[in-house]
Amino acid sequence: MGKNRARVMLLPGDGVGPEVTAEVEAVLRQIADRGHWELSVVEGLIGGASIDRYGLPVTDATLASCRTADAVFKGPVGGPKWDHLRGEQRCEAGLLRLRKELDAFANLRPTAVRPSLASVSPLRPERLAEGVDLLIVRELTGCAYFGQPKGRFGDRAVDTMAYTVDEVRRLARVGFELARSRKRRVTSVDKANVLESSRLWRDVVTEVAAEYPDVQLEHQLVDSCAMLLISRPSLFDVIITGNLFGDILSDEAGVLVGSLGMLPSASLGSPGTPGLYEPVHGAAPDIAGQGKANPVGSLLSLALLLRYSLDHPDEAARLEAAIGSVLDDGIRTMDVAGSGDHVVSTAAFGQEVRRRLA
Ligand SMILES: NC(=O)c1ccc[n+]([C@@H]2O[C@H](COP(=O)([O-])OP(=O)(O)OC[C@H]3O[C@@H](n4cnc5c(N)ncnc54)[C@H](O)[C@@H]3O)[C@@H](O)[C@H]2O)c1
Numbered sequence: 449m450g451k452n453r454a455r456v457m458l459l460p461g462d463g464v465g466p467e468v469t470a471e472v473e474a475v476l477r478q479i480a481d482r483g484h485w486e487l488s489v490v491e492g493l494i495g496g497a498s499i500d501r502y503g504l505p506v507t508d509a510t511l512a513s514c515r516t517a518d519a520v521f522k523g524p525v526g527g528p529k530w531d532h533l534r535g536e537q538r539c540e541a542g543l544l545r546l547r548k549e550l551d552a553f554a555n556l557r558p559t560a561v562r563p564s565l566a567s568v569s570p571l572r573p574e575r576l577a578e579g580v581d582l583l584i585v586r587e588l589t590g591c592a593y594f595g596q597p598k599g600r601f602g603d604r605a606v607d608t609m610a611y612t613v614d615e616v617r618r619l620a621r622v623g624f625e626l627a628r629s630r631k632r633r634v635t636s637v638d639k640a641n642v643l644e645s646s647r648l649w650r651d652v653v654t655e656v657a658a659e660y661p662d663v664q665l666e667h668q669l670v671d672s673c674a675m676l677l678i679s680r681p682s683l684f685d686v687i688i689t690g691n692l693f694g695d696i697l698s699d700e701a702g703v704l705v706g707s708l709g710m711l712p713s714a715s716l717g718s719p720g721t722p723g724l725y726e727p728v729h730g731a732a733p734d735i736a737g738q739g740k741a742n743p744v745g746s747l748l749s750l751a752l753l754l755r756y757s758l759d760h761p762d763e764a765a766r767l768e769a770a771i772g773s774v775l776d777d778g779i780r781t782m783d784v785a786g787s788g789d790h791v792v793s794t795a796a797f798g799q800e801v802r803r804r805l806a
Contacts, residue, residue, distance in 0.1 A: 450760035453486040456753070457517040457722075459494040459510070459546075462530075462539070463731025464741035464794075465523025471743040471798030472521055472750045478802050479754070479763050490517065494546065495525025495539040495731075505542025511549045514722065519757035520550070521749065522726040527733045547588065552715035552724050553615070554622040555586040556752065557698040561681075561705055564776040568706030568784050571678070578682035580704055583630065585623040585686060586694025588715060590615045591645075593691050611645045611690065616652040622716065623688035624660040632663045633685035637673045637693055649690060670697070677701055702728060707783040709742025712749035714756055723757040725749040739793035742781040747771055747801060770804040 456476065460469035473489060480487035492510040499505055505525070514520045525539040535541065561580040566573050595608030620636070627634045636653040638646035650667055657665040668676075670693045676683055677700050689697060702711050711728035727745030735741060748771060755764035774780075778789040779800055785791045792800070 451758045454518045454758050455488045457514050457520040458491050459522040461523030461525045462496040462527050463733045463736040467741050467794045468743045468746040469523045472746050494542050496530040505539050517722045519722050519753045520724045524731040526731045551717040553589045554716045555588040556714040557584045559701045567786050580681045582684040583686050584698045585688045587619045587690050591691030609645045613652050616649050620653045620656040623686050624663050627663045627686040631685040634665050635687045636667050637670050637689035639670050709783050711745045714752040725753040741794045742783050743794050770801050774800045
C-alpha cells in the first residue's frame with residue numbers, strides 16, 4: 449500500500465528545467481487528486497536560479513527542506529550566464545551538495561527503446577529487433593571521484609580508485625533487488641583483470657549473489673561491456689557498476705534511445721531517505737523558453753519517484769503506459785519526431801499524457 453500522504457520537493461532548475469518541471473507537477477497533482485492523497489508540493493531553487501537570488505547554487509534551507517521530503521524532483525541546472533563561476537560557486541556544486549546531503553549512493557538509469565521509436569535511434573533497426581530494456585545501477589559516492597589521496601603533487605596528479613566492502617555490498621543489493629522485479633539477470637561490470645578495487649568488487653558481488661539464488665549473475669569487463677552495449681544491447685537486464693565505469697556506460701546506453709530528452713534517472717540512498725529524481729539531459733539553453741523541450745525524461749523520472757519513494761508501483765506503470773501510448777501514436781516533441789508524426793510543444797505533450805491518465 450503506497451503513501452497517501454506525501455511531501456514532494458520540486459527544484460525546477462535552469463533553462464528548460466521550469467518547463468519540464470511544470471508538466472511533472474501537473475501530472476503528480478492529477479494522480480494525487482484522483483487517489484485522494486494529501487499531497488504537499490514545496491518548490492525551491494537550485495543552480496543558476498539560486499545563484500541569482502541568494503548568491504549560492506543551493507542554500508542550507510533548501511537542503512534542509514529536501515532532507516525532510518519524501519522525494520525530490522530536480523530539473524537540470526546551468527547555462528552560459530553562470531559558466532564563468534568557479535569552484536563552490538558553480539551550478540554543479542549545488543547538485544553535488546544535494547546528492548551528498550541525501551547520501552544518494554545508487555544511481556538508476558533505465559534505458560528502453562520502444563519499437564515505435566526505433567527509427568530515431570542511431571542503431572540499425574536489426575540491432576534493436578530483440579528489444580532493449582536495460583537498467584544501469586551506478587555507484588555514485590565512491591571510486592576515483594572521491595577516493596583519497598586526490599590532487600596535484602608537484603608534477604603528478606593523483607586520483608585514487610578505492611572501494612570498501614560495505615560500499616560494494618549496499619550497491620550490489622540494490623541491483624539484485626531491482627533485478628527481482630525485472631528479468632532476474634545481473635551483469636556486474638568491472639576491470640578485475642587489472643584493478644585491485646575491481647577484484648574486491650567482483651568478490652563482494654559474488655558473495656551478495658548467494659543471497660539471491662533466483663537471480664542470475666554474470667561478470668563482465670568494462671571494455672567488453674562497452675562493445676556489447678552497442679552491438680547486442682538486448683543481452684542486458686540490470687547492470688551494476690562503479691562510479692567511473694557507470695558514468696561512461698550510462699551515457700553510451702542513453703544514445704540508444706535517440707534523444708537525451710527521453711532519459712530518466714533516480715538516485716537512491718538508504719531506506720527512509722528521500723530519493724532524488726531528475727531527467728538526464730542538461731538545461732538545453734538553445735531551446736529554453738520555446739516550448740520545444742521533450743518532457744519524457746522528466747515524466748519517466750516522476751514514474752520512478754512514484755515507484756521507489758511513494759511506493760505506488762501501479763501509478764508508476766500507468767504513467768509509463770500513458771507516456772508510451774502518446775509516443776506510439778506519433779505525438780512527439782521535435783527531437784524525436786519522424787516524418788508523419790504530429791509535433792507538439794512541451795505543454796501539449798504533458799496535457800496529452802494527463803488526458804490519457806484521466
Ligand atoms: N544534471 C544537470 O543538471 C545537467 C546535466 C548536463 C548538463 N547540464 C548543464 O546544462 C547546460 C547545457 O549543457 P549541454 O548543452 O552540454 O547539454 P544539454 O543536455 O543541455 O543539451 C544537449 C543537446 O540536447 C538537447 N536537449 C537536451 N535536453 C533536451 C530535451 N529535454 N528535449 C529536447 N532536446 C533536448 C539540447 O537542445 C542540446 O542540443 C550546461 O550549463 C551544463 O553544465 C546540467
